[in-house]
Amino acid sequence: MADSIGWIGSIAFALCGLPQAWECYRNRSARGISPAFAALWLTGEICYVISVLMKFGWVTWMMFNYVANILSLTVIFFYLWKDRRAGA
Numbered sequence: 001m002a003d004s005i006g007w008i009g010s011i012a013f014a015l016c017g018l019p020q021a022w023e024c025y026r027n028r029s030a031r032g033i034s035p036a037f038a039a040l041w042l043t044g045e046i047c048y049v050i051s052v053l054m055k056f057g058w059v060t061w062m063m064f065n066y067v068a069n070i071l072s073l074t075v076i077f078f079y080l081w082k083d084r085r086a087g088a
Helices: 002-027 035-056 060-086
Strands: none
Touching: 002 060, 035 060
């Protein structure tokens, strides 16, 4: 039961970043996204991954969330970088 609840929560959290990453991809821009927000989000995800791995080892439903969010952040950072280079 706990794992099922964990998967539901993990999927919900993992999906949170996807709409924003999709918007960046679709618009080819990350305008309106604060680089500080994205950096703090990425720092939090990395710290959580390290903490979970150290304390519990590999927990698939937890890692699903973290990996999905890091992938979303990768897309967002790409467009933040692209916008900055273009002078937007």
